[in-house]
Amino acid sequence: xxxVLRINGVDHRLDIDGDTPVLWALRDNLxxxxxxxxxxxxxxxxxxxxxxxxxxxxxxxxxxxxxGLDIITIEGLAEVGMGDMSDAWVEEDVPQCxxxxxxxxxxAAALLSENKKPTDxxxxxxxxxxxxxxxxxxxxxxxHRVVEER
Amino acid sequence: MNGPVVRNVSRRRFLQVGAGAAGGLVLGxxxxxxxxxxxNRVGADGRLNGYVMIEPDGTITISLTHAEMGQGVHTALxxxxxxxxxxxxxxxxxxxxxxxxxxxxxxxxxxTGGSRTIRSQYGxxxxxxxxxxxxxxxxxxxxxxxxxxxxxxxxxAIVAGDRTASYGDLSLGASMLPAPATAAIKTxxxxxxxxxxxxxxxxRDKSTGQARFGVDVVLEDMLVGTIQQCPQWGxxxxxxxxxxxLTVKGVEHVVTTDAAVMVLGSGYWPASKGLAALTPxxxxxxxxxxxxxxxxxxxxxxxxxxxxxxxxxxxIAQASKFVSKSITTTYEVPYLHQATMEPMNATAWVRDxxxxxxxxxxxxxxxxxxxxxxxxxxxxxxxxxxxFLGGGFGRRSSMDFIRPAIIASQEARRPVKMLWSREEDMxxxxxxxxxxxxxxxxxxxxxxxxxxxxxxxxxxxSKQQAPHRVTGQVDPVSVYGxxxxxxxxxxxxxxxxxxxxxxxxxxxxxxxxSYTAFFVESFLDEIAQESGTDPFVLxxxxxxxxxxxxxxxxxxxxxxxxxxxxxxxRFRGMAxxxxxxxxxxxxxxxxxxxxxxxxxxxxxxxxxCGMAINPLTIQAQIEGGIIYGLTAAMYGRIxxxxxxxxxxxxxxxxxxxxxxxxxxxxxxxxxxxIGGIGEPGxxxxxxxxxxxxxxxxxxxxxxxxxxxAGLSLAGRHSD
Numbered sequence: 001x002x003x004v005l006r007i008n009g010v011d012h013r014l015d016i017d018g019d020t021p022v023l024w025a026l027r028d029n030l031x032x033x034x035x036x037x038x039x040x041x042x043x044x045x046x047x048x049x050x051x052x053x054x055x056x057x058x059x060x061x062x063x064x065x066x067x068g069l070d071i072i073t074i075e076g077l078a079e080v081g082m083g084d085m086s087d088a089w090v091e092e093d094v095p096q097c098x099x100x101x102x103x104x105x106x107x108a109a110a111l112l113s114e115n116k117k118p119t120d121x122x123x124x125x126x127x128x129x130x131x132x133x134x135x136x137x138x139x140x141x142x143x144h145r146v147v148e149e150r
Numbered sequence: 151m152n153g154p155v156v157r158n159v160s161r162r163r164f165l166q167v168g169a170g171a172a173g174g175l176v177l178g179x180x181x182x183x184x185x186x187x188x189x190n191r192v193g194a195d196g197r198l199n200g201y202v203m204i205e206p207d208g209t210i211t212i213s214l215t216h217a218e219m220g221q222g223v224h225t226a227l228x229x230x231x232x233x234x235x236x237x238x239x240x241x242x243x244x245x246x247x248x249x250x251x252x253x254x255x256x257x258x259x260x261x262t263g264g265s266r267t268i269r270s271q272y273g274x275x276x277x278x279x280x281x282x283x284x285x286x287x288x289x290x291x292x293x294x295x296x297x298x299x300x301x302x303x304x305x306x307a308i309v310a311g312d313r314t315a316s317y318g319d320l321s322l323g324a325s326m327l328p329a330p331a332t333a334a335i336k337t338x339x340x341x342x343x344x345x346x347x348x349x350x351x352x353x354r355d356k357s358t359g360q361a362r363f364g365v366d367v368v369l370e371d372m373l374v375g376t377i378q379q380c381p382q383w384g385x386x387x388x389x390x391x392x393x394x395x396l397t398v399k400g401v402e403h404v405v406t407t408d409a410a411v412m413v414l415g416s417g418y419w420p421a422s423k424g425l426a427a428l429t430p431x432x433x434x435x436x437x438x439x440x441x442x443x444x445x446x447x448x449x450x451x452x453x454x455x456x457x458x459x460x461x462x463x464x465x466i467a468q469a470s471k472f473v474s475k476s477i478t479t480t481y482e483v484p485y486l487h488q489a490t491m492e493p494m495n496a497t498a499w500v501r502d503x504x505x506x507x508x509x510x511x512x513x514x515x516x517x518x519x520x521x522x523x524x525x526x527x528x529x530x531x532x533x534x535x536x537x538f539l540g541g542g543f544g545r546r547s548s549m550d551f552i553r554p555a556i557i558a559s560q561e562a563r564r565p566v567k568m569l570w571s572r573e574e575d576m577x578x579x580x581x582x583x584x585x586x587x588x589x590x591x592x593x594x595x596x597x598x599x600x601x602x603x604x605x606x607x608x609x610x611x612s613k614q615q616a617p618h619r620v621t622g623q624v625d626p627v628s629v630y631g632x633x634x635x636x637x638x639x640x641x642x643x644x645x646x647x648x649x650x651x652x653x654x655x656x657x658x659x660x661x662x663x664s665y666t667a668f669f670v671e672s673f674l675d676e677i678a679q680e681s682g683t684d685p686f687v688l689x690x691x692x693x694x695x696x697x698x699x700x701x702x703x704x705x706x707x708x709x710x711x712x713x714x715x716x717x718x719x720r721f722r723g724m725a726x727x728x729x730x731x732x733x734x735x736x737x738x739x740x741x742x743x744x745x746x747x748x749x750x751x752x753x754x755x756x757x758x759c760g761m762a763i764n765p766l767t768i769q770a771q772i773e774g775g776i777i778y779g780l781t782a783a784m785y786g787r788i789x790x791x792x793x794x795x796x797x798x799x800x801x802x803x804x805x806x807x808x809x810x811x812x813x814x815x816x817x818x819x820x821x822x823x824i825g826g827i828g829e830p831g832x833x834x835x836x837x838x839x840x841x842x843x844x845x846x847x848x849x850x851x852x853x854x855x856x857x858x859a860g861l862s863l864a865g866r867h868s869d
Contacts, residue, residue: 017399020419028374028417033366034359036540037418038491039572043800046491074359089357093349093766096220096774098356099363099491099540121867124809130800132491132541133220134777135770136808 003063007032008076018064022056023047025063026073034074034102038130045129048103048110049073055110055126072109074102082109084149088142096133103129108143117147174205174321177282177329200247202231202278204286208306208318210237213245216271217262217512218352219542220774221828222767225350226268227275229764233343234279234336237317238306244351249514250533261513263547263657265730265826268763272824280333282324289323290315338761347766352538364510364537367497369565373402375414375558376421376569378430379578382437382793383654387411389431395424404428405561412558418569437793438652445651445790449482449586452607457645458624460633464641466592466601473592473601477680481589481669482853485788486582487795488658489803492540493575494551498558499565504531505556510539512547520549525556543778544657548580573798580656581788581795583609587632587669591639597681598691602639604632604669607647608662611655623648631666631833636699636728637674637692653790659778660829663729667833668783668840668854671725675841676850685724685841686712698821702726702733702758709817710737710754720751723841725834730826733758733819736776736834738842747864748843748856750780750812753835758819759827768827769816775831776814781806783836784863787855810863 002015005025014020014029021040026032026049035058038046042060049058050072058071072080085105095101104127111118111126118126123143131139178201201213212231218224228242287301290308293315294301300310307316338345355361380386392404395413400420405412413424440448496509505527511517514534522529539546555568570578585608592601610625619627626633629646658664678688686707693699703726707713716722719741726735739751755772762768785804789796797803840851843861851859 016417017419017423019423020417024417024419028419031368032359033362033368036363036491037365037493037569039800041572041799041801044491078358086354086357090349090353093353093770095350095353095356096222096770097491097539097541098220098352098361101356102359105357119867121865124807124865124867127808130491130805130807132489132543132778132805133770134774134806134811136777136811137773137814138770139808 003067005066007071019062022058022061022066032073032075036099046100046103048106050106050110053113055107084146085109088145092138092142094135094138094142096135100131104139174203175325176203177278202282204317204321206318206321208241208316209243210241211243211245213247215247216267217536217539219539223267224352226763227271229343229348230272230275231279234276235283236303241306246536248533248535249518261516261547263512265828269824276335280335281329284330284333285324285327286317286320288327289320345762348764361538363492363540364495365492365569367508367567372565372567373414373562374418374421374567375412376425377410377412377554378425379410380432381577382434383439385432385434385437387430388433390428394427398424403562405558407557414558414562414566439790439793440651441791442789448649448651449607452647452649453588453605457605457647460629460646461642461644466603466641466643469601469641472594474595475593478590481672482586483665485584486658486782486786487576487579487788488543488545490541490545493570493572495569496552496555497567498555500559503527506533507552508535509552510537510546512542517549517552543659547657576798577795580654582658583655585665589673591677593681597683599639599677601641603643605645607649609650610648614655628662631663631729632670660832663833667727668836671837672840689726698758702735702756705817706735706756721842721846723838723845725837727833730829732825732830734830734834736838738838740842742846743864746861748861749864752812753814756817758821759825760822761820761824762818765818768818771827772816772831773814776835777806779832779835783839783854785855785857809865
């Protein structure tokens with residue numbers, strides 16, 4: 001059976017099993033490698049994407065469930081006017097290994113599209129993604145920078 | 151001796167490294183490997199393995215042999231080059247050279263680890279930059295027919311009087327010149343780029359999803375596979391019926407080895423579903439890892455049993471007459487997993503008796519040799535292409551995650567990307583060993599320790615990874631950080647027991663320092679408490695005459711406001727440690743919330759890493775090391791049950807999250823030769839934390855992780 005996924009504004013018809021997590025459809029079927037696999041149980045957030053502007057851990061959502069959702073990945077973020085997220089990440093020199101950062105940026109993008117000026121407590125509540133390198137304080141600074149510059 | 155050799159080499163040779171560029175000056179040099187993580191001297195043959203190319207359009211590319219795993223060397227090494235070259239920083243590009251046949255491409259003989267990259271590469275990279283600079287100056291001097299001394303290199307151009315020529319413009323002329331044997335290296339006072347906070351060259355790619363890690367490798371006609379190894383370490387595969395996997399849409403092959411089953415298909419999900427459909431039968435009779443409860447007894451027994459003497463200074467027995475008070479305690483830490491964010495993976499393509507591997511690996515050069523030996527092909531026919539590493543922390547100095555990809559590609563006769571599930575990654579780690587230490591000290595009447603008698607029981611990493619480092623029953627690596635105390639305690643003994651509980655062991659960020667600092671600095675705090683001495687004052691007295699150490703303590707005291715009374719309800723602890731050529735001290739300030747929740751208020755760190763190349767990276771590494779160490783101190787523990795790891799994913803192997811982390815204030819001192827920065831942030835945090843907890847609660851926490859004592863970290867912000 002085929003499923004239609006709307007990714008970064010474009011519809012893609014995928015002839016894959018309906019239980020395939022969106023993460024793997026993105027990576028293996030669409031070649032969008034910016035979204036990362038970290039745990040497969042929605043615990044780490046490395047695979048976070050936007051689905052109808054909300055942060056979603058794409059390892060935990062099947063393509064069957066994702067039909068009809070407007071999904072934005074890190075590759076499409078600039079096109080929807082949120083390239084300033086990446087700019088702030090560069091300005092604050094956030095990444096170390098960088099593996100979790102796509103997910104961090106997408107989680108922060110979702111937060112800021114819902115809440116234009118989050119408090120630190122709201123940032124903490126939204127930003128539960130794991131960063132093993134410990135870049136948390138710079139992520140926080142980058143989020144504040146986006147808020148200030150928007 | 152002129153030090154490292156730098157040679158003018160053909161452009162063709164550089165192109166073989168992988169840069170698709172035209173013309174210009176190419177210098178080849180030898181990046182020394184020094185000692186690898188196993189103590190082997192590598193890269194000592196002087197082969198050219200690093201290159202700098204200056205193209206006519208002004209682009210400057212440096213090829214490197216050291217992996218980037220977050221520690222920032224792909225920014226710091228180019229900074230060193232650009233400093234001597236007087237290059238325009240915006241023109242610098244980085245190329246990571248694969249480990250491959252000499253003459254075709256460069257040989258990355260050395261591993262990346264031990265916080266060693268800048269220390270081992272500074273000399274040659276600065277020299278290559280200086281020589282390139284002087285060749286460009288000479289090219290300008292020849293062109294303008296002026297003396298060399300009149301040609302000044304500045305920001306990507308040579309200037310003489312009112313004449314200026316860019317490096318790109320001069321690159322072809324410079325390429326015709328012989329490389330001089332030596333060139334003047336700047337003194338620190340002359341630095342213009344080094345020592346200045348400089349943003350990472352890879353930040354843009356890593357902030358836009360464009361950086362390519364091992365998991366992102368895609369080759370034409372590639373299969374994606376996943377693996378299950380016998381859950382019991384050392385166990386074997388008895389039998390498996392492949393049929394159920396082969397009915398899954400997208401699955402193409404089931405490959406077995408004597409200890410694993412792998413399913414290959416059109417993507418990770420089909421492969422993963424196929425693997426889940428299988429019911430392999432395992433033979434765990436050859437498994438040998440002992441369960442956690444047995445290990446706990448075994449450690450205690452090892453401490454009481456036969457030990458090897460590593461330090462024996464003064465005479466503890468005779469000194470007992472000066473001892474007015476004795477204290478004895480034991481400390482213990484569990485097995486830990488590195489939990490790199492990117493799970494283990496590698497891509498292999500075996501064809502025409504050649505093996506190509508693409509992998510996020512710390513030790514490409516060494517694994518290349520191992521691959522050649524193990525798979526019976528010529529060294530020259532093996533190439534290891536190194537991707538970005540989604541975290542290393544010591545886990546990726548290994549071959550175990552490369553081997554399955556090669557076997558699968560051999561069987562399938564196609565390129566195969568072999569990606570481990572998180573569960574597989576954690577079930578088959580190379581763990582930081584468990585460790586237990588018994589410490590006894592005798593204090594004299596003023597309360598100073600005059601005797602120090604330590605015994606450590608730690609299974610040996612070297613015994614598994616580099617047996618030649620073990621002499622008799624001594625693995626010196628197991629006790630680093632406890633064997634060479636900076637403290638002037640006249641009578642000291644260190645004994646070591648090397649039990650073996652069968653579990654696979656490996657390097658974990660800061661290796662033995664992760665527990666020796668916890669043991670030593672906790673015990674010193676206990677001594678300070680026992681003698682009623684401030685912990686800073688006790689250490690200052692034990693470090694009399696040691697300028698660098700005292701300067702660091704003074705800075706730490708000042709930066710943490712130690713002399714001022716903390717706010718009501720706040721408590722502080724400190725720790726100091728020397729490792730990887732650096733000195734580091736940390737102060738934790740915390741308060742206790744309800745339900746034994748710890749609120750971290752602030753953390754202050756002072757590192758003396760000798761010379762600061764990129765302060766921004768040093769700050770990031772110390773912050774990151776502290777958070778890595780905090781996770782271990784609070785939550786990190788791998789248990790062994792039925793010969794297998796119990797914790798298999800982040801739901802049971804908890805990590806510190808953003809909301810729990812306080813501001814970390816990092817100060818940098820420069821008191822000597824270049825030291826490491828990737829690992830030193832980790833060791834002091836556990837004792838600084840538990841020492842603060844003692845100040846807050848009166849309870850001495852001698853065993854990690856602290857969650858086992860009912861403690862957890864509170865969120866720092868609330869509305």
